[in-house]
Amino acid sequence: MASKKVTIHDIARILKIDSSTVSRALNDSPRVKKKTKDKIIAAANELGYQRNQLASSLRKSKTNTIGVIVPRISRYFFSSAIAGIEETAYKLGYNVIICQSLEKVERERELVDTLLAYRVDGLLISVSMETRNYDHLESLKIRKTPHVFFDRHCDIPNNSNVLIDDFQAGYDATQHLISNGYKSIAHFCGPLEMELYKNRFNGYVAALKDNEIPFNKELVIESRLMTEDGVNCIEEILLLPYKVDAVFSANDIAAIGAIKYLKRKGIKIPEDIAFVGFSNEPMSSIIEPALTTINQSGSEIGKKATQLLISIINNDNEEINNETIIVKSQLIERQSSKHVKQKG
Amino acid sequence: MASKKVTIHDIARILKIDSSTVSRALNDSPRVKKKTKDKIIAAANELGYQRNQLASSLRKSKTNTIGVIVPRISRYFFSSAIAGIEETAYKLGYNVIICQSLEKVERERELVDTLLAYRVDGLLISVSMETRNYDHLESLKIRKTPHVFFDRHCDIPNNSNVLIDDFQAGYDATQHLISNGYKSIAHFCGPLEMELYKNRFNGYVAALKDNEIPFNKELVIESRLMTEDGVNCIEEILLLPYKVDAVFSANDIAAIGAIKYLKRKGIKIPEDIAFVGFSNEPMSSIIEPALTTINQSGSEIGKKATQLLISIINNDNEEINNETIIVKSQLIERQSSKHVKQKG
């Protein structure tokens, strides 16, 4: 069992001074004589004093802690976003509590509740794929809890977001395939209720249109974009009575699932079918052929989101909570979408 | 700015009852009349009441929260361990705060301090590679803060640990290469001050000995096992004036770095040089040839560690904090270490 913790009162008693002086000294207040301060700090170290953050935060109504909710910490994009968040928060004097929703709304809702009960000063959220009902997120707005959505946002009006231009990225990915000579291009998309997947999809559609390639609904397959989904998607594509020569997948994971499946079947990439993914997961550069993808700088997005959140926290002016920052993304060309001569 | 939060006193005032009754009702105490309880819960929902966990924990001297420190959340092993930890903790009524040390002692030390300041009920720690000085970890013991080391432990006596049998795994990996006909086997090892890498190394040495293969110090290269380290290690090996036909790497990341480098050079795997990695990172099954590796069940380790920690927390008997649990690991055979005829 944990031993009784040392408090400022213990220190005060020993030094025969008041606990308020101890508190001031430990907070490096200028209102304590240097000599007293030194004595107090020495005693604190001696006794192994450790501030009780609960009591301090309760009294100050300020935790200097921000809560982060992501779908899955193991995804490269999110872990690099967390790196950016932690670094920035730390510099600005904040601690970070990281949570994962595992793409479940119910869990997301509970995490929001728990983090609010812990009285975090603000929240950074990338919503789960399941999230359709935004009650728990709208309540943040109603309660005026500072929050910023990053990457996966939701269409509640008047929120702060840090996003990439998914439309442009979807357009770029598709245009790249078209420029490299591919004509019949499928799209593996995520749940279209999510803004981000809708935007990637719209970019795909726009690029086809600008190149006068007719849009074919059969070529768009919606899923949750896990590895198995990639397999199912490509199987569906292979069943079509005509040849599809390229796929733009809205994430790398599904693309890699499909590529592995095709390789087992002896289907050549990109000769038989080309691929472009999304997110630049580390695996995308390992697989053969290496996967062309869209790089989103997670750490940049994390950094921007944290700066924005903390400015909202510090700014009592609540009307600032209404800003959307767009972070640039880039296409990374690799082998999986190489130009192939004499296509269809 | 966040709006003023509703407290039990607000509810009490409105219902013209005492706040202690409200507290009891919200904690579902049997000592409140059903009718009163319903009225209170209705009012709480109505007003959007949310318990202040800081105040509650302060009063109870119990946070029902455990802190987790891992080197890097993006590593597959750790993110799967975290999944196991969260699931188990949740079932047992605990919340989890996840932190990453990024392999830096200084950060690890700060995280321990921060988590203790937050008054977590216990800690799960996988120590950073840099950690040589154990002061901050020993102080946990002195302060009697419940804690369990998992995967990466340290040699402070009388601690609780959940580990895999690294010696056995290192032995198995090496024996596998020997059984498949390889004779000159290098070892990429991590910092030998770390128990875990020392044990993998000792397993390697023991397997050589049991097969009457002389140990050659030149074949053991120590590093931090990042991707670049893998490249440096294999370059060193290639400079040797004799042929090395296999490598046992103490993690997958370094092995993959080396394999990518060799492939660029046109060196064939496993024909020219075979590989066995460690950890079963997702990338290890994607690379070609697929990497033979040791699978450690992260979620199993996380689960066991959490159960042990919580039993220590609940058990005032402090002498229980002295248990080491070993979780089994398995060799996963893939292409990178296939038997090659007519070696040496």
Place this chain on the structure above:
DNA sequence: TTGTAAGCGTTATCAA
């Protein structure tokens, strides 16, 4: 420069 005292929002003890 230091001390006094109240209060942050709970919960636990005791009394009614």
Place this chain on the structure above:
DNA sequence: TTGATAACGCTTACAA
């Protein structure tokens, strides 16, 4: 079954 009250450990007016 409910109420009154003190206490958890800290910070901060205000006083001295």
